[in-house]
Amino acid sequence: MDTTASPSQEHEKRLVAIHNASLGLIQVTSLVSLLERIAATASEQLGSHHAAVGILDEDGKLHGFFSTAITTDEVKKGALDAIDGLFKSPEPLHKEDVESDLYNIIFPGVHPEVISFLGVPLHKNDDILGQIFVANKQDATRFSLEDQEVLEILAEYVAFSISNTLMYGGIRESDSLLVQRSKNQALLNNLSSILSLDLSSDTTQILEKAMTQIMESMHIEVGEIYLYEEGTNILKLTLHRGTMINHLWTKTQFQTGELSVGQAAQEDKTISIGNPDKSVLDIHHAVIDGPLREIVCIPMTGQSNAQGVLCVATDHEQSFSDLEIQLLSTICSWLGTAIENIRLNLQQRRMAVLEERARIGMDLHDGTIQSIYGVGLTLEHSLLLIEDDVDQAVNKIHQAIDGLNATIRDLRSYILDLQLHQLYDDISRGVRRLVNEFHANTQVEIELQSESDGLEKLPGDLATILFHICQEALANVAKHAQAKRVEVVMWTASDRALLEISDDGIGFDREEVKFSLGHGLSNIQFRARAVGGDVEISSEPGKGSTILAWVPFSSDR
Secondary structure, three states: OOOOOOHHHHHHHHHHHHHHHHHHHHOOOOHHHHHHHHHHHHHHHHOEEEEEEEEEOOOOOEEEEEEOOOOOOOOOHHHHHHOHHHHOOOOOEEHHHOOHHHHHHHOOOOOOOOOOEEEEEEEEOOEEEEEEEEEEEOOOOOOOHHHHHHHHHHHHHHHHHHHHHHHHHHHHHHHHHHHHHHHHHHHHHHHHHHHOOOOOOOHHHHHHHHHHHHHHHHOOOEEEEEEEOOOOOEEEEEEEEOOOOOOOEOOOEEEOOOHHHHHHHHHOOOEEEEOOOOOOOOEOHHHHHOOOOEEEEEEEEOOOOEEEEEEEEEOOOOOOOHHHHHHHHHHHHHHHHHHHHHHHHHHHHHHHHHHHHHHHHHHHHHHHHHHHHHHHHHHHHHHHHOOOOHHHHHHHHHHHHHHHHHHHHHHHHHHHHHOOOOOOOOHHHHHHHHHHHHHHHHOOEEEEEEOHHHHOOOOHHHHHHHHHHHHHHHHHHHHHHOOOEEEEEEEEOOOEEEEEEEEOOOOOOHHHOOOOOOOHHHHHHHHHHHOOOEEEEEEOOOOOEEEEEEEEOOOOO
16 A cells, blocks of 8 residues: 555645644744744745744834844844845745845845745735745755745744734733833822922932932932032032942032033933943043943923933943933923922022011111110219209109110010921910910910810911911010000811901001011911911001911811
8 A cells, every 4th residue: 555645645734734833833922032933934844944034013114034044143134124125025036036145135144055035925914014035945946836835824824923922012012111101100209299398398308309219210220419509500419329339420510511411401401321431521430440331411400490410320231211211301300390499498588587687677776776875865864963853863764764674675575576486286385385475575464265176187287377477476566566465366167277366556557567578467468378368457556456367277177
């Protein structure tokens, strides 16, 4: 019995073999591994010495390539681009369809020994994904029509496998992007909490917390921050983080426009330095000799201008991505704005202090010093009267004593105004302490009425506002009111907390009072309105004054 298989049976065996081999391709999720497996499978199933496969991206550009004839790790991409038309051919290619010098690009080192050649397209619906090439059939001088059919069937499996792998890669990339965006959002949320601290917070403290968050979240090895010294164009090293090296640059301060740090600030742009070496003049030798692969300088720009520069460096093989640079730029913008706000706040406080000092100096000169001068004149007059009119001299001495007592009260009022007060506990106890100090310094009768139940729930920031309003109001009463009695009342309504300070002093004409920065009444209004509240001030000459301040608050929460 003849056991030799017929041509049709051999053909069926080849088709079964292709089917079985192709099942393994479907399970491969790495594009590089898939291309290598495809070339190996094509070479085995077609009985060829060499095989290659190339695929295109959505724009028709070569996306991936593998050839069994390549002996080095690098593919000459430029050469492959020169023959990209071969990868887009809609019809099978034979040896006579390809110029002889192009074989050396697909199968380096094989040309001119290419005897037989066959290429078939990879189709996905009406689109061409790429091409499979085989060369030098082992037992024949050319590839047969049956070989072409087998390779075309393999190409159908390959196209399906490539589509799956690209789709899987796209899903993984999307998942990775979503995870990264989630991490970025978490970082921004944490930084938002840090930057929402009180504007009086120390700049260095905020920068240290921010740098810690950035380096931990983005796996950055070294970070430095340079800030402008106020009133100069000098960027000075403010913060260094990272134990890998102690310095990124040869200098610790730069002028605007000077080298990498100064240039980033002047031009308000990100500067990236990959594989830093001696060609970058300001790079520290520790960076050149160390493992760092990239340094990025990003300006920290506020609402008006640059406040400093953030420098970060990594030893990662992959450079910072566009998404990471965008994230760092956003963070630097936040930091720049926060630093600018802190500095503006400090400037406003300095101005307030200077204006308050000037006001107190004028008050001391026009009031207290003139009073003491008047006491001196009275005492001189009493000396002249002692021999001629003892009773009148005694009266003058009593006038001098009264004048000195009045001056002492004025000085106590200034001391009360200048004392640093802080709300250590709840608002009721804090205001009670202010009331006790006011009475001790002025001897003026004062009464406090407080509804403690609702006020206990008052948040710390609102409690501090009312505390300072009370402090300002009592200081004004001590200095100007000449009052005999003062009443302080605190309570809560459905949507607000209220504070009222009233006195029976000399009052004033509101039309004649100028409200300016640094004066008590202006400060009171500013504090209340800054949190959405307000102040009502009522006064008439000879009828005392009342200040009613409120801040938004619900005692039910």
